[in-house]
Amino acid sequence: MDKLVAQKLRVQPGLLQNAKDNLNRWIQQQQPEVPRILIEWQEILENWPLEKVLGLLTSFDEEARRLRQSSPFCGILSQEERLAIFKEYEALL
Numbered sequence: 001m002d003k004l005v006a007q008k009l010r011v012q013p014g015l016l017q018n019a020k021d022n023l024n025r026w027i028q029q030q031q032p033e034v035p036r037i038l039i040e041w042q043e044i045l046e047n048w049p050l051e052k053v054l055g056l057l058t059s060f061d062e063e064a065r066r067l068r069q070s071s072p073f074c075g076i077l078s079q080e081e082r083l084a085i086f087k088e089y090e091a092l093l
Helices: 002-011 013-030 036-047 050-058 062-068 079-092
Strands: none
Touching: 002 013, 002 050, 013 036, 013 050, 036 050, 036 062, 050 062
């Protein structure tokens, strides 16, 4: 799913704002004890160039996988896109 999110962000970089909005909402909801992972994502989304964010979304390294477990990119993919990915995955099993 993260690869498809990266593809969509490459074509529509404005979608990055959706992730920032999600993250800001989550941080507000978690006050005053904001989980460190949300602060890490906030730093990434506010300071990294888009290409570096896209690299994070497509990387297989351990740090990238750790961060993506709390990904603020929910809502970027449509339900149809997510279902297609799930069906493709099930076909591999």
